[in-house]
Amino acid sequence: MTTAPATSQWLDERGLGHLTRAIGHLSLSQLKALLLSDYERVGVASLADRQALFRALQLAPSPQLSPQPSATDRVDDDVLVDLDGDDDDFLTQDLDLDQEFLLSPAPPAGAPGGNAAAAAPAHLLATLQDAPKIRVIVRKRPLNKKETERGENDVLECDAPASTLFVNEPKVKVDLTKYTERHAFRFDDVFDERVDNSQLYEQAVQPLVGTIFRGGKGTCFAYGQTGSGKTYTMSPLPLRAAGDIFGIMAQPAFEGLALHVSCYEIYGGKVFDLLNGRKKLDVREDGRKRVQVVGLREVLVGSLPVLQQLTDHAAAARSTGSTGANDESSRSHSILCFALRTTTEPVKTVGKLSFIDLAGSERGADTYDNDKQTRLEGAEINKSLLALKECIRALDADARHIPFRGSKLTEVLRDSFVGKNARTVMIANVSPNSGSCEHTLNTLRYADRVKEIRKPGSAPGNAGAAAVTPPALPATSGFVPVEPVPPPRQLAAQPAALPVGQQHAAEAAAVAASRAAPAPASRVPNRYGSRREGTGIPAPVAAPPPTAPPASTYQEPAAAAPVNWQAALAPAAGRQRQQQQQQPAPVAQQDAWGAAPPAASTSGNNDVLSTIMAAEDELITSHRQHIEECMGTVREEMNLLANLDGSSGGGDIERYCSDLSALLSQKQASLSQLQLRLHAFQQLMRSALQG
């Protein structure tokens, strides 16, 4: 194993020379790319060494850690070509992109010896350099018949040459005057309703095709509200891509490769194989810390008709999910994955291309639906879409931490996010009708946030791009522009840029909170207090100390905490059976917290029932609030990591630690509160049954 001189000197200077043997062969930027959890794997065994190395890497200025690629930075080609290999994280980390012809370069189109496929357009043989790391594209669908019949307006205007989309939002003032608020968003590309699927494919996906022959991992997402055209956009793309892939594979220079396809769905946080009778699959991390969808059926495809049959089969399996309702498709994420593998042993993965039709973005709003199943699904969708956004942002920022653990979706897509050879295209689908305006704005804000971190010199996005001045609005029937138009950056940065689910959740929680009794002030100090308060989620009652045990290790406390059971069952929000609750039942026994549930037997049967029902309501309400709080905290944690990753020089670690500590305390408080409430409820049930 060769030692990189720069690394060994760097280690020496920091008193870590003894680690040269273990990690001296890695370049400094490869070291920087390691996660703390990887240190042991690469041979830094002692905790003290791991901490010292982490600190040293954190404190070192970035340029020092990003030397130009050198001979020592190169990894064996064998490893580079193998996306499944141990060193996946190092794939092309410091690779000179010109060296990325892992397979011999293709002959120029039309060159002697080239077959029909050799005439494939040269841009199909694009290198990773040719494909931007992330592209965000907006596609507007036409007004449909129903919308036209309802007399709905088209509120979207596309300025394709300027890659800008204008939203003319109809609004009504308190004095009932109608007016239009005009929003402008700029993306990498804006496609209007006249752009067909072929044009979209050529501009959005075709640039990714060549990259998968060079160790690339391409991912194409369709995001948007239900009915905005995600499936319409996404369905033809794999076939078109496969046509081009087969074309390249037919060239002599690319012999010895085979295309494999798998299709699965994530529904309610669970994974189902769409090519294997919707078999439920487990997701596990293997010994090499790579996430695997265990038992996923992968089919070797050699022709377009076979692929067509498979995609039809998968589409049918998706729309006839567990309940058989078509509506299910908008509640699940569907993933079609191409893997390009060598045909000779040992089989290696050369590249991957994934197409993801995401769940309807507004489905996250279902967290306040009456049906428990729908609520949980809504929460899961919300969580996954938020996590996805954070992962793409982290990817764009070359962050070391990609928060893929935030949801099942991002967990299974981890491979697509890791490494410099990952390329992502997000297609934000929007509906043009005025009735969908709020959802459309939320979709555009989401897409805008995805693009927000944009490095100088990269493709245009809202951030850093010249302000787009919306042109004067033509007077449209019914709406008169009476409000000044804020610049687009301002619009894009509006704090209301929450996915619609969160807005709804926040609104619902605010209404509930306004009806509830004021929450006690005894809360864990919260740096994020103002934002959290803003969600309208009431503070937990009698917050326990922040030292409460985390969920996984939770045990009932031996020492009784001075908590009254009625306080634990006190309404948090939206109480429905307040009357019955106001009659406290006598104390029957002490619970493990020193709390005393009422002796149900001393009240009449109706009273007992009412008390239990009220307590049950409160427990469920608390649980829902806990989930909302957790989601908010996860988002803040992701922001923390993103800030750390985004700052030059590795971020302010001290601030990061104190913020993280506050968030963890907040989580513990919320969890303990829920456990307290659950425990009291169980006691109540037990005593009612005994009585």
Ligand SMILES: Nc1ncnc2c1ncn2[C@@H]1O[C@H](COP(=O)(O)OP(=O)(O)OP(=O)(O)O)[C@@H](O)[C@H]1O
């Ligand atoms: N660009 C377009 N041109 C013409 N018709 C379109 C276009 N986009 C979507 N449609 C039509 O709009 C309807 C809804 O589209 P689609 O089913 O793709 O929406 P979706 O976002 O996938 O919805 P869901 O989340 O429910 O799966 C379909 O009838 C589709 O044919």
